[in-house]
Amino acid sequence: MNHSQLDLSQLAMDRSPNRETKPVRPQRKRWVSRYVVPIGILVGFVMLLGAAAGRRLLPRQSVTVVPVIVKRAELQPSGTPLFQAAGWIEPRPTAIRVAALASGVIEELLVVEGQSVTKGEPIASLIAIDAELDVEQAKNSLAIREGELNRAIAERDAAKIRLKNPVHLQVPLAEAQSRLANAKTELAKLPFLIEAAQAQVEYSHSSMQGKQAAEAAIAGRIVRQSESEYTAANANLQELQQRGPHIQREVKALQGKVDALQQQLELLVEETRQMQEAEAKVASAIGLRNEAKLKLRQAELTLQRNTVLAPMDGRILSLIASPGTRVTGIDGPSGQGSSTVVEMYDPERLQVRADVRLEDVPMVIRGQSVEIKTASSDAVIHGRVLQTTSSANIQKNTLEVKVELIDPPPTVSPEMLVTATFLAPTVAETTDDRMQSERLFVPKQLIQSGDTGSFVWIVDFNQRALQRSVDVGPPSAEGLIEIQSGLNVTDKLIASGLDGLQPGNHVTVTGEEQTIGK
Numbered sequence: 001m002n003h004s005q006l007d008l009s010q011l012a013m014d015r016s017p018n019r020e021t022k023p024v025r026p027q028r029k030r031w032v033s034r035y036v037v038p039i040g041i042l043v044g045f046v047m048l049l050g051a052a053a054g055r056r057l058l059p060r061q062s063v064t065v066v067p068v069i070v071k072r073a074e075l076q077p078s079g080t081p082l083f084q085a086a087g088w089i090e091p092r093p094t095a096i097r098v099a100a101l102a103s104g105v106i107e108e109l110l111v112v113e114g115q116s117v118t119k120g121e122p123i124a125s126l127i128a129i130d131a132e133l134d135v136e137q138a139k140n141s142l143a144i145r146e147g148e149l150n151r152a153i154a155e156r157d158a159a160k161i162r163l164k165n166p167v168h169l170q171v172p173l174a175e176a177q178s179r180l181a182n183a184k185t186e187l188a189k190l191p192f193l194i195e196a197a198q199a200q201v202e203y204s205h206s207s208m209q210g211k212q213a214a215e216a217a218i219a220g221r222i223v224r225q226s227e228s229e230y231t232a233a234n235a236n237l238q239e240l241q242q243r244g245p246h247i248q249r250e251v252k253a254l255q256g257k258v259d260a261l262q263q264q265l266e267l268l269v270e271e272t273r274q275m276q277e278a279e280a281k282v283a284s285a286i287g288l289r290n291e292a293k294l295k296l297r298q299a300e301l302t303l304q305r306n307t308v309l310a311p312m313d314g315r316i317l318s319l320i321a322s323p324g325t326r327v328t329g330i331d332g333p334s335g336q337g338s339s340t341v342v343e344m345y346d347p348e349r350l351q352v353r354a355d356v357r358l359e360d361v362p363m364v365i366r367g368q369s370v371e372i373k374t375a376s377s378d379a380v381i382h383g384r385v386l387q388t389t390s391s392a393n394i395q396k397n398t399l400e401v402k403v404e405l406i407d408p409p410p411t412v413s414p415e416m417l418v419t420a421t422f423l424a425p426t427v428a429e430t431t432d433d434r435m436q437s438e439r440l441f442v443p444k445q446l447i448q449s450g451d452t453g454s455f456v457w458i459v460d461f462n463q464r465a466l467q468r469s470v471d472v473g474p475p476s477a478e479g480l481i482e483i484q485s486g487l488n489v490t491d492k493l494i495a496s497g498l499d500g501l502q503p504g505n506h507v508t509v510t511g512e513e514q515t516i517g518k
Helices: 026-059 129-164 167-213 219-269 269-305 360-363
Strands: 059-069 069-072 083-091 098-099 104-109 122-126 305-308 314-319 341-344 348-358 369-374 377-393 398-405 417-423 439-445 449-450 454-457 464-471 469-474 480-485 492-496 507-512
Touching: 026 439, 069 360, 083 360, 083 398, 104 341, 122 341, 167 219, 219 269, 269 305, 341 417, 348 360, 348 369, 348 377, 348 417, 360 398, 369 398, 439 492, 454 469
Parallel strands: 059 507
Antiparallel strands: 059 492, 069 439, 083 348, 083 417, 098 341, 104 122, 122 305, 314 341, 348 398, 369 377, 369 417, 377 398, 439 480, 449 454, 454 464, 454 492, 469 480
């Protein structure tokens, strides 16, 4: 190849400013590719990220949910075994705690575990010396109160006699009347006595004058005697004349006393007061006597309660207390447990608490027949379902079911392990195909009514609250309503947190409601 023929001048470019050139388009493309495109991608990513996280950043309402309850309805012959569950026997409904009704220290236990006892049979005895002393003291107090009552009755009877026969007032009245009569008699005799005294004065005066006139003929002694008689008669006359006002005042005073005694006899004020006071004393004494009787009864009852008696016919389940243990009785501050001596149960009333797997729970119905086997009995024990409990075991994934034992044999007792076989119940024949499949139930309180009919609140897989219209069937005995259409087995029903909730709102499920639908 000849290199000398190449013209390199053709490759030169004219960069002079005078030459007209158009804007170079490739430079603009480089600017768009370097800045606009990356910024647009970044903005779009940020918007996408914000849209994805926006739902989580918005506040959500907390709710609890319950699952749809599924019950199998396959028709099986009556008595066909459905499933088995392990369990244990326990008293129905619970064990009976036999408590000491009086406080004290247990002296002796009179029973052993497993022993059969009858109602009223002694189970334990307490140290009773204090209670015996209390009874003696109460008897003495009662005797004292009886004596006080008898004394009060005697006083009341005496007061009745005084009120009915006031002899104590009649005697002074008669005495005052007698004195009044004597005074009146003296007052009536006084004028005659004065008249006689005046005559005596005149006679003694004449006699004295006659004897004084015959001075020589009569001895001086006789004259002096006549003068003395005259003086005495005159003094007697003056005394009688002065006695009148005194006798009149005495008559007036005695008359007032007689009137007062007569009024006192008519009113009997003091005697009535004494009678009423005596009756009050009797009533008070009767009350004190009755209180003493009550205290005696209480003391005797406490003494009786020092022997703990069986409250029923049954069997001893376990011994709670031992000799030397102090029990507080029914008035103790430590609660019931500190007074319990033994636990009893009725061997005719037993039940099985069976651990039923959750997948078998829909096949359990009230009254369902159950066959129970235990190592202590060769024969099969028959039972029937009482109810399911709310005690679920998360580790074992089971739910406790109570089964009543029908005519349990005497060889079985509480705490024995058993195997319970649940049998198919008797079901009426039907041609309804729906009865051959699973039936869906929801708690009755979760069904709401609206303009379009019945609906429930559910949570979808996007954690949004939705209203789901449902067709409901007849209610069941467990407080459930059958859902004929509108729900799936996997749906979660909102049980709480519905206040202010709107369809489409995002919610946060905090857990399952444990009190609804159990």
